[in-house]
Amino acid sequence: MLGIFSWLDVVICAVLLMFFIVGVRRGFLLTVGDMLGLLVGGVAAFFAIPLVSTFATNPWWRVGLMIATAAVLIILGQALGRVIATRIRHWMNVDFLRAADRIAGGVLSVFITATIIGGLAFSTASMGIPRLSLEISKSKMIDTIRGLTPEFVDAAISTARSKVIAETLPAFLEPFAPPVQAPVDTEWAANDLQLAAAQSAAKISGTAVQCGVNLTGSGFVVDHELVMTNAHVVAGLSAATVEVGGDEVHRGKVVYFDPQADIALLYVEGLQAEPIDLAAEDLMRGDPATFVGHPAGGPQQIRGALIASRAFVSIANIYGEDPSRISVYQLTAEVAQGNSGGPLLDESGDVVGLIFAKSRSDDEVGFALSLEEIEQALELGSQRRTSIKTGDCVSG
Numbered sequence: 405m406l407g408i409f410s411w412l413d414v415v416i417c418a419v420l421l422m423f424f425i426v427g428v429r430r431g432f433l434l435t436v437g438d439m440l441g442l443l444v445g446g447v448a449a450f451f452a453i454p455l456v457s458t459f460a461t462n463p464w465w466r467v468g469l470m471i472a473t474a475a476v477l478i479i480l481g482q483a484l485g486r487v488i489a490t491r492i493r494h495w496m497n498v499d500f501l502r503a504a505d506r507i508a509g510g511v512l513s514v515f516i517t518a519t520i521i522g523g524l525a526f527s528t529a530s531m532g533i534p535r536l537s538l539e540i541s542k543s544k545m546i547d548t549i550r551g552l553t554p555e556f557v558d559a560a561i562s563t564a565r566s567k568v569i570a571e572t573l574p575a576f577l578e579p580f581a582p583p584v585q586a587p588v589d590t591e592w593a594a595n596d597l598q599l600a601a602a603q604s605a606a607k608i609s610g611t612a613v614q615c616g617v618n619l620t621g622s623g624f625v626v627d628h629e630l631v632m633t634n635a636h637v638v639a640g641l642s643a644a645t646v647e648v649g650g651d652e653v654h655r656g657k658v659v660y661f662d663p664q665a666d667i668a669l670l671y672v673e674g675l676q677a678e679p680i681d682l683a684a685e686d687l688m689r690g691d692p693a694t695f696v697g698h699p700a701g702g703p704q705q706i707r708g709a710l711i712a713s714r715a716f717v718s719i720a721n722i723y724g725e726d727p728s729r730i731s732v733y734q735l736t737a738e739v740a741q742g743n744s745g746g747p748l749l750d751e752s753g754d755v756v757g758l759i760f761a762k763s764r765s766d767d768e769v770g771f772a773l774s775l776e777e778i779e780q781a782l783e784l785g786s787q788r789r790t791s792i793k794t795g796d797c798v799s800g
């Protein structure tokens with residue numbers, strides 16, 4: 405039994421069964437009150453977890469604080485909902501279809517409880533605590549719940565959560581080239597080669613305790629057990645959680661960190677995903693491309709882009725200091741928080757750039773580091789396996 409299901413699955417099944425029984429015993433009306441209160445508490449916990457997790461520096465204290473916060477808020481929410489529903493029931497004095505009322509209460513109880521479990525699992529997994537993220541990824545129950553959750557719900561949750569995570573995506577004041585005058589389809593129809601490459605794109609998350617923020621970004625497998633991302637995504641992290649392909653969750657350690665070019669490499673021991681090939685040449689103005697990432701730490705998205713220009717531009721490092729000339733693409737694209745570190749792909753599914761910034765003045769202009777910067781980072785850091793310090797965190 406436990407060979408098929410994890411211990412977390414057993415706990416979730418027990419919780420769902422318990423709430424089904426409670427829902428049957430209490431009936432639909434009181435269950436509505438209980439569950440709405442539970443939902444309010446769950447929403448409060450969803451927003452509170454990223455905030456309270458930064459109060460503790462010890463990983464185990466942090467986990468305990470997160471669990472305690474979620475439990476207290478959910479219990480308080482449920483108690484409030486129960487009080488309100490009890491008063492309403494006394495006023496209405498409903499006494500019909502008791503059997504249907506009880507069954508409906510049980511079903512509703514399970515539905516709302518499962519929804520809350522899915523939301524809390526998403527929020528907790530995005531904290532960047534490798535052991536917790538791994539246990540959540542192994543849970544078949546959570547996987548089923550998440551699979552049944554509509555994409556628009558995931559997107560809404562991600563957008564809401566972006567309000568309580570760090571805004572680290574750099575923003576340039578002005579584009580350095582005229583934009584390509586063509587509409588960009590944000591629901592870009594990626595070809596088979598690009599879809600295959602996207603299986604090796606990664607979501608990277610962690611908690612920078614010194615800044616009291618949760619960080620989330622994107623990346624891609626660039627070599628065997630090696631993931632590339634932006635330096636600003638992992639700045640200040642002692643460890644990062646790397647999720648690849650939706651089914652691999654690993655602890656990653658930063659082995660190369662260049663705050664000047666905004667590139668970092670993470671060694672991810674045991675990573676099975678295949679590297680994405682680098683393109684043989686750069687793209688030109690007007691060429692189409694796609695970029696893969698996890699906006700706001702949510703589900704993977706593949707979006708379209710058009711190349712506006714490639715040039716050497718004077719750019720400050722991730723701390724806003726010491727400008728240097730960096731080879732950069734300007735893109736006609738809607739780059740969002742969480743896309744940082746994601747791969748820019750050509751029509752062959754090969755990497756031509758690394759997403760790293762957006763325009764402050766134009767929502768449809770983004771920026772990517774070119775092949776030259778990627779290749780230089782690989783030349784310097786691809787053989788490193790020892791964890792290094794990642795400087796101060798970046799929090800906007």
